[in-house]
Amino acid sequence: MTTQRDAIVRLIPNLDAFGPGDLVVTSPIDGTELARLKPSTSEEIDAAIARSVEAFHAWRDVPAPLRGELVRRFGEVLRSHKEELAVLVTLECGKILEEGRGEVQEMIDICDFAVGLSRQLYGLTIASERPEHTMQENWLPLGPVGIISAFNFPVAVWAWNATLAWVCGNPCLWKPSEKTPLTALACQALFEKAAAGFDDAPSHLSQVILGYAEQGNQMVEDRRVPLISATGSTRMGRTVGPKVAARFGRTLLELGGNNAIIVTPSADLSIAIPSILFGSVGTAGQRCTSTRRVIVHRSLIDKVFDTLASAYGQIGSDKVGNPLDAGTLVGPLIDEAAFEGMERALERVRGVADAIVGGGRVFADRFPHAFYVHPALVRLPHQVEAIHEETFAPLTYVIPYDTLDEALAMHNEVPQGLSSAIMTTDVREAEAFKRHSDCGIANVNIGTSGAEIGGAFGGEKETGGGRESGSDSWKAYMRRQTSTTYYGRSRPALAQGIRFDL
Numbered sequence: 001m002t003t004q005r006d007a008i009v010r011l012i013p014n015l016d017a018f019g020p021g022d023l024v025v026t027s028p029i030d031g032t033e034l035a036r037l038k039p040s041t042s043e044e045i046d047a048a049i050a051r052s053v054e055a056f057h058a059w060r061d062v063p064a065p066l067r068g069e070l071v072r073r074f075g076e077v078l079r080s081h082k083e084e085l086a087v088l089v090t091l092e093c094g095k096i097l098e099e100g101r102g103e104v105q106e107m108i109d110i111c112d113f114a115v116g117l118s119r120q121l122y123g124l125t126i127a128s129e130r131p132e133h134t135m136q137e138n139w140l141p142l143g144p145v146g147i148i149s150a151f152n153f154p155v156a157v158w159a160w161n162a163t164l165a166w167v168c169g170n171p172c173l174w175k176p177s178e179k180t181p182l183t184a185l186a187c188q189a190l191f192e193k194a195a196a197g198f199d200d201a202p203s204h205l206s207q208v209i210l211g212y213a214e215q216g217n218q219m220v221e222d223r224r225v226p227l228i229s230a231t232g233s234t235r236m237g238r239t240v241g242p243k244v245a246a247r248f249g250r251t252l253l254e255l256g257g258n259n260a261i262i263v264t265p266s267a268d269l270s271i272a273i274p275s276i277l278f279g280s281v282g283t284a285g286q287r288c289t290s291t292r293r294v295i296v297h298r299s300l301i302d303k304v305f306d307t308l309a310s311a312y313g314q315i316g317s318d319k320v321g322n323p324l325d326a327g328t329l330v331g332p333l334i335d336e337a338a339f340e341g342m343e344r345a346l347e348r349v350r351g352v353a354d355a356i357v358g359g360g361r362v363f364a365d366r367f368p369h370a371f372y373v374h375p376a377l378v379r380l381p382h383q384v385e386a387i388h389e390e391t392f393a394p395l396t397y398v399i400p401y402d403t404l405d406e407a408l409a410m411h412n413e414v415p416q417g418l419s420s421a422i423m424t425t426d427v428r429e430a431e432a433f434k435r436h437s438d439c440g441i442a443n444v445n446i447g448t449s450g451a452e453i454g455g456a457f458g459g460e461k462e463t464g465g466g467r468e469s470g471s472d473s474w475k476a477y478m479r480r481q482t483s484t485t486y487y488g489r490s491r492p493a494l495a496q497g498i499r500f501d502l
């Protein structure tokens with residue numbers, strides 16, 4: 001406990017200022033209490049939003065490359081605290097330390113991306129139909145960006161949003177998951193370290209709002225926050241999306257997935273099997289991009305299922321455990337509700353399944369307040385409606401198909417549309433898959449999980465339609481303005497040749 005507290009206080013020296021309160025933070029590793037924090041009050045949130053508006057008025061006028069310099073400094077601070085922050089990520093959300101490090105690396109990568117972007121917020125020059133006119137498209141800062149984040153990527157998702165928002169000229173308000181507020185306070189402290197002495201940065205470019213849905217909702221309903229970027233379940237998006245739309249605000253929604261890998265007869269199984277394993281059991285199945293369904297050609301299904309089943313046996317016997325230990329591949333579920341969700345999902349398919357491997361709680365005696373499970377693999381004769389829902393746990397279904405059209409139809413049948421993959425060495429199949437997968441991500445010979453920051457990240461349908469991180473996702477954080485200038489000396493012509501003579 002003392003060691004844990006030391007690790008926390010090293011990153012959040014002013015921890016005591018945020019408590020004591022009734023937001024109890026526990027570690028999913030063993031259920032120990034890490035902190036008791038005070039949820040932000042309505043008055044505090046109101047004041048934070050007002051400060052954010054004030055910061056916006058100063059920050060929007062700072063040249064974008066200078067804004068990028070602040071993000072460069074933040075990236076440097078992250079580099080020098082990478083290990084400590086990775087350990088805190090593991091302590092608070094339970095992912096294995098290697099993945100905690102990967103998450104902090106992703107923050108560093110997006111800082112680099114944003115720094116480059118700060119010199120490339122390009123608009124267009126458009127040919128005008130009128131003589132002596134110029135037409136431009138300008139991208140301008142938007143205003144305070146409200147970020148709501150999920151427990152499973154407690155720091156990277158914020159960094160994807162915040163670094164882009166900052167270089168685009170916007171301050172950020174962050175309501176992290178109630179399950180992972182300490183990593184948020186740590187990031188805030190690291191950002192303040194980077195901003196100290198950077199005279200062009202107004203204060204309050206970054207603020208954390210602590211609490212639950214209620215505290216997030218206050219930001220959602222406030223007109224002073226023009227963009228709400230919300231990451232979490234589809235259930236959350238269903239509430240947040242319409243509320244922001246009702247006030248004509250903008251949303252960037254990154255919601256649940258139900259991701260599948262199609263394995264065709266030409267697949268190289270030495271590539272396919274490790275991808276399926278990482279996608280299914282990595283992060284204990286708690287990634288939005290985790291592999292939930294494996295749709296396998298009937299000619300290969302016995303071989304694929306048996307190979308996976310034997311790997312699951314090995315993982316279940318010695319690779320589940322404390323995520324801080326080097327040999328562990330699968331850490332705990334976030335909480336009891338997640339475990340119950342997995343049990344319910346298994347129960348729903350028990351009657352139809354051809355075979356079930358794994359499943360069930362482990363270490364219950366040693367850790368009565370932590371929820372470790374054997375990853376589960378379920379062989380089904382066909383896709384059933386019960387698996388249209390996302391179960392946020394290491395639970396993967398293996399389903400046979402006969403024709404690629406049938407596989408694609410099954411693939412697209414679920415309401416979510418985040419990540420997808422095909423394992424094939426046939427270029428025709430690969431191209432057909434890319435054209436017909438209805439997901440925001442469609443990989444070939446790469447699993448569904450583990451995206452790079454350079455590409456736009458997000459999905460369609462119930463995944464929410466938002467795009468974050470690379471490519472031109474930055475446009476979500478700016479407002480677009482079309483500007484026409486007349487530089488002649490006589491009366492300017494009207495568009496469409498309209499005459500309006502007095």
Ligand code: NAD
Nearest residue numbers: 150151176177212213216217232233236254255256257288
């Ligand atoms: P969750 O929906 O329970 O909570 C996410 C966040 O939303 C939390 O901060 C929570 O306090 C807040 N929230 C919930 N209801 C709200 C409301 N009505 N108003 C305002 N804020 C509200 O999700 P979770 O359990 O933390 O995370 C797991 C889910 O997130 C999974 O469905 C997963 O697929 C999804 N996820 C998606 C992505 C993506 O990029 N698409 C990334 C990570 C996680």
